Amino acid sequence: MKAKVAINGYGTIGKRVADAVAAQDDMEIAGVVKTRPSFEAKIALEKGYALYAAAEENVEEFRKSKIEVSGTLEDLLDKADIVVDATPGDTGEEYKKLYGKHGVRAIWQGGEEHELTGFSFNSEANYRDALGRDFARVVSCNTTGLVRVLYALDTAYGIRKARVTLMRRAADPNDIKTGPINALVPDPIKLPSHHGTDVNSILPHIDITTMAVKTSTTLMHLHALNVELNETCSEDDIIQLFASRPRIRLVSSKDRIKSTAEAMEFAKDIGRPRGDMWENVVWKDSIAINKGELYFFQAIHQESDVVPENVDAIRALTGIEKDGANSIKKTNRALGITS
Ligand code: NAD
Numbered sequence: 001m002k003a004k005v006a007i008n009g010y011g012t013i014g015k016r017v018a019d020a021v022a023a024q025d026d027m028e029i030a031g032v033v034k035t036r037p038s039f040e041a042k043i044a045l046e047k048g049y050a051l052y053a054a055a056e057e058n059v060e061e062f063r064k065s066k067i068e069v070s071g072t073l074e075d076l077l078d079k080a081d082i083v084v085d086a087t088p089g090d091t092g093e094e095y096k097k098l099y100g101k102h103g104v105r106a107i108w109q110g111g112e113e114h115e116l117t118g119f120s121f122n123s124e125a126n127y128r129d130a131l132g133r134d135f136a137r138v139v140s141c142n143t144t145g146l147v148r149v150l151y152a153l154d155t156a157y158g159i160r161k162a163r164v165t166l167m168r169r170a171a172d173p174n175d176i177k178t179g180p181i182n183a184l185v186p187d188p189i190k191l192p193s194h195h196g197t198d199v200n201s202i203l204p205h206i207d208i209t210t211m212a213v214k215t216s217t218t219l220m221h222l223h224a225l226n227v228e229l230n231e232t233c234s235e236d237d238i239i240q241l242f243a244s245r246p247r248i249r250l251v252s253s254k255d256r257i258k259s260t261a262e263a264m265e266f267a268k269d270i271g272r273p274r275g276d277m278w279e280n281v282v283w284k285d286s287i288a289i290n291k292g293e294l295y296f297f298q299a300i301h302q303e304s305d306v307v308p309e310n311v312d313a314i315r316a317l318t319g320i321e322k323d324g325a326n327s328i329k330k331t332n333r334a335l336g337i338t339s
Contacts, residue, residue, distance in 0.1 A: 002025075002026055002027050002028045003026065003027040003028070003081050003082060003314060003315075003318045003320050004027075004028060004030040004079060004080045004081045004082075005021050005027050005028065005029055005030060005080060005081070005082055005083070005084060005314055006029075006030050006031055006032070006033070006073075006076045006077060006079075006080035006082070006083040006084070006104070007021075007029065007031075007032040007033065007049075007083070007084050007086060008033045008054075008073060008083050008084070008085045008086065008087055008095065009033065009085060009086035009087035009088070010032045010033060010034050010040055010041070010044060010086070011040070011086060011088075012086075012172055012174070012303050013086040013109055013303070013306065013307070013310075014032065014084070014086035014087075015032075015040060015044070016274070016276065016303065016304055016307045017084050017086060017307055017310045017311070018032055018044070018047075018049060019047075019273065020307045020308065020310070020311050020331070020334075020335060021084075021311060021314065022047075022049075023334045023335060024311060024330065024331065024334050025334070026315070026320050026321070026330070027311075027314055027315075027318075027320070029049050029050075030050070030076060030079045030080040030081075031049065031050035031051065031052050031070060031076040031079065031080070032044050032049045032050070032051060032052070033051075033052045033053070033054055033073045033076060034051065034052075034053070034054065035053075035054040035058055036058060036061055036062075037061060037062050037064075037065035037067045041062070041067050042067060045067070045068065050070045050076075051067065051068065051069050051070060052069055052070055052071055052072055052073055052075060052076040053069045053071070053072050053073070054072070054073050055072055055073065056072055058072075059072065073098070074098070074102070077098070077099065077102035077104050078102060080104055081104070081105065081318055082104060082105040082106065082107065082314055082317060082318055083099055083104050083105070083106045083107070084106075084107050084310055084314070085099075085106055085107065085108045085109065085112075086109055088111060089109070089110075089111020089112055090111065090112070092108055092112040092113075092116040093116065096116065096135070099135075100134075105133075105134050105135065105317045105318065106134070106135050106136075107121075107135075107136050107137070107138060107310060107313045107314065107317065108135075108136075108137045108138070109137070109138055109140070109306065110137070110138065110139050110140025110141065110142075110143060110144075110198070110306070111140070112137055114137060114198070114201040116135075116137060117133075117135040117136050117137045118135075119133055119135065119136045119137065120136070120137050120138075120139050120143075120198075120201040120202050121136045121137065121138050121139065121202075121309065121312075121313045121316070122138075122139060122144060122147040122148070122151065122202050122309060123247075123308065123309050123312040123313075123324060123327065123328050123331075124147075124148065124151055124152075124245070124246070124247075124324065124328065125147055125151045125202050125203060126202055127312060127316050127323075127324025127327065127328075128324060130313060130316035130317060131316050131317075131319060131322060132317070132319050133316075133317055134317070136313055136316075136317060138306050138309045138310050138313055139198055139201065139202065139306075140195075140198065140306070141221065141300055141301075141302040141303075141305050141306055142166055142168070142195050142198075142212075142221055142223075142300060142302075143195060143198040143199055143201075143202075144300075144305050144306050144309055145221070145223065145280050145298060145300035145305055146164065146195065146199050146208075146210075146223065147199055147202050147203060148245065148247055148248060148280050149225070149242070149248065149280060149282070149298065150162060150199065150203060150206060150208070150227075151202075151203060152241055152242065152245050152248070153227060153229065153238075153241070153294070154203065154206060156233075156241050157229040157230060157231040157233055158229060158230030158231060159206050159207070159208075159227060159228070159229060159230070160207065160228040160229065160230050161207045161208075161227070161228040162196075162206060162207065162208040162209075162225065162226070162227045162228075163208075163209055163210075163225075163226045163227075164195070164196070164208065164209075164210045164211070164223055164224065164225050164226070165210070165211045165212070165213070165223070165224045166193065166195055166210060166211070166212040166213070166221060166222075166223050167212075167213050167215050167221065167222040167223070167224075168187065168212055168213065168214050168215060168221050169215065169217050169218050169219060169220060169221055169302055170185075170214050170215060170216060170217065170218065171218055172218060172302065172303060173218040173219070173303075175218070179216075179218070180216065181214070181216050182216055183216065184213055184214070184215055184216070185213065185214040185215075186211075186212075186213055186214075187212050187213060187214040188212075191209075191211055192209045192210050192211060193210045193211055193212040194210075195210040195212060196208040196209050196210040217260065219260045219261060219263075219264050219301075220260040220263060220264065220277075220281075220299045220300055220301050220302065221299065221300040221302055222260060222297060222298075222299050222300075223297065223298045223299075223300065224295075224297055225294070225295065225296055225297075225298070226293060226294070226295050227293065227294040227295075228292070228293050228294075229293075229294060232292070233289070233294075234289065235287050235288060235289055238287050238289075238294060238296070239284055239287060242282055242287075246328050246329070246332055246337070247278065247279045247280065247305075247308065247328075247332075247337065248279055248280045248282055249277070249279040249280065249281050249282070250282050250283075250284045251263065251266065251281055251282070251283060251284065252283065252284045252285050253283060253285050254285065257281075257283075260299050263277060263281045263299050263301075264277065264301070267301070271336075274303070274304070276301060276303065276304035276307070277299075277301035277304060277305070278301070278304050278305055278307055278308050278335065278337055279305070279337060280298050280299075280300060280305065281298060281299040281300075281301075282296060282297070282298045283296065283297045283298070307335075308328075308331045308332065308335060308337065311327075311331045312324070312327045312328060312331055315327040315330075
């Protein structure tokens with residue numbers, strides 16, 4: 001039996017998770033939810049996804065636009081085993097009550113606080129702890145990117161201390177409300193930023209401090225990491241370690257990938273849907289051991305790195321796959337992640 005998945009909030013993250021779910025052989029889309037008619041609603045129908053209105057008061061608007069809806073979110077919840085909530089942050093409490101009423105498991109995104117579910121998820125770090133839970137939160141794009149590398153480093157060498165500067169994209173490429181900005185914005189001014197605390201929601205024992213700057217770009221985030229490890233290792237050891245991880249893609253400036261622009265072009269050239277880059281992009285030639293401390297750069301595609309983690313979270317919560325490594329393999333194989 002395939003797990004029946006509802007997607008509430010069919011925007012940047014929701015539409016990507018829907019396509020990734022549809023690509024798996026052990027789950028299927030029960031339906032997707034939109035608040036109002038749009039090109040995305042029409043494309044959802046063209047893709048064969050049943051479309052539902054967020055609430056009864058939205059149905060008429062869809063009818064007027066001649067876009068066929070199969071009912072409302074509440075109708076969909078009765079047909080689904082699990083809902084991926086990709087609505088904008090801060091709708092969590094309200095929807096949590098509704099999902100509970102319909103007895104549906106739920107996965108939220110990083111715009112919600114850890115406290116909403118009491119459990120924050122990353123495929124490699126804590127899949128087993130997610131098994132059978134009713135609710136979980138897939139952490140944000142930045143936190144997912146940080147946990148992937150820090151979990152690998154901590155497991156192999158032990159982390160004494162991590163210091164990270166995040167250069168954040170100011171807005172997503174389709175966002176005409178937030179930008180453009182012509183500035184570098186310390187965000188927040190008062191340090192540290194919340195990203196370290198968010199990493200601790202999954203890896204509580206790691207000593208991490210983060211700073212973040214909002215930058216005039218929409219493409220990707222760029223992280224500069226400085227990590228003190230408990231055990232001595234070489235630059236080659238770190239390259240081997242990252243090469244062995246399922247969602248880290250090593251690139252090199254020698255191949256003329258010297259920026260987030262070229263990293264995004266690379267994703268398009270390897271045929272990724274929407275030009276998405278699901279893996280952390282780590283510059284192999286940035287990896288340096290200096291005075292015993294590790295330094296490197298990584299780029300994170302904010303629109304897509306959390307997508308495979310959502311697919312794995314569906315398997316963990318529904319229990320259709322008990323082994324995290326197997327789930328990661330299945331997800332990666334179905335999506336074509338070969339790094
Ligand atoms: P988005 O604005 O692109 O999409 C949200 C969708 O939800 C839109 O289609 C909107 O119409 C719909 N919506 C709004 N209110 C709704 C409601 N009450 N009920 C149902 N649907 C509603 O947002 P997004 O960027 O996809 O973000 C979704 C979540 O994912 C947030 O928690 C965000 O923090 C998180 N996230 C976003 C990114 C990113 O870079 N975009 C990365 C990682 C995590």
